[in-house]
Amino acid sequence: MALLAPGPRVLCRDLCAAAPREAASAPSSAAACSTVGGARSALVWRGGGDRGASRRRGGGVRAEAAYFWDAAEPVEMDEIDSMDKLDAALAYSVDNNQPIIIDWMASWCRKCIYLKPKLEKIAGEYPGVRFYFVDVNKVPSAVVKRGNISKMPTIQLWKDGEWKEQVIGGDKAWLVMDHVREMIQKYK
Numbered sequence: 001m002a003l004l005a006p007g008p009r010v011l012c013r014d015l016c017a018a019a020p021r022e023a024a025s026a027p028s029s030a031a032a033c034s035t036v037g038g039a040r041s042a043l044v045w046r047g048g049g050d051r052g053a054s055r056r057r058g059g060g061v062r063a064e065a066a067y068f069w070d071a072a073e074p075v076e077m078d079e080i081d082s083m084d085k086l087d088a089a090l091a092y093s094v095d096n097n098q099p100i101i102i103d104w105m106a107s108w109c110r111k112c113i114y115l116k117p118k119l120e121k122i123a124g125e126y127p128g129v130r131f132y133f134v135d136v137n138k139v140p141s142a143v144v145k146r147g148n149i150s151k152m153p154t155i156q157l158w159k160d161g162e163w164k165e166q167v168i169g170g171d172k173a174w175l176v177m178d179h180v181r182e183m184i185q186k187y188k
Helices: 010-024 051-058 083-096 110-123 141-147 173-187
Strands: 030-036 040-045 062-069 101-105 130-136 154-159 162-168
Touching: 051 130, 051 162, 083 101, 083 130, 083 141, 083 154, 101 110, 101 141, 110 130, 110 173, 130 141, 162 173
Parallel strands: 101 130
Antiparallel strands: 030 040, 040 062, 101 154, 154 162
């Protein structure tokens, strides 16, 4: 059954608000709702009375889960178009002890163009982390060499002025975005 709601917050709020009423009227159902790391999740159990006993018998307990990322406002990424701007971005990382994300892209690369708005959406989820992009065709080759770039799109995490981790965007977009989130969580 499909659920329609104006937004994920409304859906999660409605599911969690309905859980106490549903549990009081039908002891065979329960619900839980939580927010973990920017993601909201709702879990609803249906059927079978005692969940443990029903599961042991192979009965009709069914868990339905849905995860939603909070709708963060996209943040426009700053452009790095010279060695001076790259040095300034790395200096910000050192001074504030915060990671920065650099998206190395090209204007002719379809995958690069596709991933950029998704990265801007992630930038809205992590307000302390700055996101930058570099169009490799518009910068001096020394900038590209400093990033050690051989494929595009390449998304790198830098912290304390040093390159820490990267993902090359050849995978599906959602896998790349999950990897970027994991990198940020690891070094934040």
